[in-house]
Amino acid sequence: MDNYQKGKVDIVAVAKAAKVSPSTVSRTFNHPNLVSPATRKKINRAVQKLGYIRNRAAQTMHGKRSGTIGLVVPTINHAIFAEVIQAFSETIDRAGFSLLLASHSYDLDREYAMVRKFLEHRVDGVALVGLEHSDATTRLIEQQKTPALAIWNYSEDCPLPCVGADNRLAGHLAAEHLLALGHRHIGLIFPKTTGNDRAQNRLSAVREALNEKGISVPSEHESEAPYSVSQAKQAAMSLLTEHARPTALLCGNDVIAQGGLFAAQSLGLKVPDDLSIIGIGDFKGSADVEPGLTTIRIPAETIGKLAGERFTDYITSDDPEPFRICCELERIVRGTTGPVAVF
Amino acid sequence: MDNYQKGKVDIVAVAKAAKVSPSTVSRTFNHPNLVSPATRKKINRAVQKLGYIRNRAAQTMHGKRSGTIGLVVPTINHAIFAEVIQAFSETIDRAGFSLLLASHSYDLDREYAMVRKFLEHRVDGVALVGLEHSDATTRLIEQQKTPALAIWNYSEDCPLPCVGADNRLAGHLAAEHLLALGHRHIGLIFPKTTGNDRAQNRLSAVREALNEKGISVPSEHESEAPYSVSQAKQAAMSLLTEHARPTALLCGNDVIAQGGLFAAQSLGLKVPDDLSIIGIGDFKGSADVEPGLTTIRIPAETIGKLAGERFTDYITSDDPEPFRICCELERIVRGTTGPVAVF
DNA sequence: AATAGTATTGCAAATGTTTTCATAAATTCG
């Protein structure tokens, strides 16, 4: 009553208002079956009246879970991660957890800083994108015995539990598709690979697949582009105006592929007749460009959802079992790839 | 030493290792100038050695700030919000805060639930998208005296501090542009307006602008589409195959506009000769489609950044001054709009 | 050298919960 106005409503205020002890109030929240329906009702009325909101900080301090999970991504502003974040967020929310989110712009030192910050908040678990992390980060997680999860990549010898797809396979599938269509002059546009094992794995698998056919990519048919349609378009423009134009473009992801597509269109090239283009990812929107983008689908939503489910299980379980989940890739053939033109 | 392995490293463990009192350790973190350089060094060594990580939950309980800011968005998986989230996240991170993120799928009751959850975590502030919220939410924020911020929309009579753009103006500018080009038969594709004051404001402003010119939009030239290129494309397809086709399409946002563009292309319509298209938002990628999308630019990144800066200032200030910031819109004329064809 | 002031440190209380243990009341059973 008195401190009703002051916003200082704590569990003892509620207890007083309901004329019971704080213990009973606490129990009403945590083990409702241990308190009689009558008192429960009294307490709920008091809670309602005072506008009491539980203080998780105090619970956390007591050794209960904090109810937060930290997720550190390279960047939020990016179709595919946004999709994973969304799915992950929704799933852990359903399990009663809140999401602490941070991004590190592909800088593994900043990743370390973010993880550390999250540990200060006593997150119940921390999820990272990819398998490549700084030693400091690995040590930190290890030492603090915080449940950790690698998301997005799958590898059978991943030291952490992981939920993701096999990026090497993705690269391989993309290359295979172009080769099967008869392409031998293939341009490669990939993002920078430092601190980005996804891109790295894809690229090296592509190279391998091409090498097996005795194909090597001349350096003027290789280009680096950041995660941006417009910059990728630029890169593709210059690559496609080389004197010996490749017959196909294999792009490290769908954003780059879209850039490639727009570049081709603005150069007046017919896709797929003059140029085939394949991406990796199958982002939202890739299906809808004209022509639809051929790509290797990475099931971002599934990954996010599965990761959320399994990780919360893992965290709440008494004897957690490590797990590794490999999500299936799918080759989605749409309109941007076709057989190589005969000369 | 003993509990070094057990991960139970707290401030008193550090104190013991450094042979000082816990108070001194605490002070080293919070008021370093109050402790002598020599002891500070001792303590830092101990911290290093034991791998101590401060416990924010305990600090929070003591009345210090929790160091978290909650952001509730309609959806994460969505170009424009992703951009705001990214900018907001980075900015508050720089000020030492962590981001708690949740989405409510345009359901204001879920928004309430999310805000409540955040209040349990004792966030230092909570940011919401838009100005339309359930009464319960408003009451909750009011009653808990938690600093709150409305993001994305600007309105001069907003009850909360806000950082955003004027969506009515956005709608007006879009309509004006088409009218200036001579269009009189204008198709409208907008998202559902319930619980989405952005869309609502834009749409009503468009209607007003058209009415002023004595133009009303027949119902067969109006369509509703969710935030999805492909579904918008569907909607546009059926709208554009009506017997009396409009000469221009005004779309509630750029995603829908892209759908419209692809629909036109796949129907063999020349843009902008046969059909003009204008969007609102200027999302990443809007510049890069072929032809480039004409749109009203809403500076998402600026909004996120400004919001983060001002809000953290507001939270950390001793006597916080409410603020309202209106971010400038910009008409970006690219290739999808042109003068109406003469018959 | 004595005094006043300042810099550095420690003690103990306080923060809001949960949980163990103990106690009291109610119920069951022979």
Add this chain to the structure above:
DNA sequence: CGAATTTATGAAAACATTTGCAATACTATT
């Protein structure tokens, strides 16, 4: 009906930190 359970509640300790106050040690001033 009395003993044995079971059910419902409360008291108090514990969680990891911060901070006001007090105490000590050091420095400067006269």
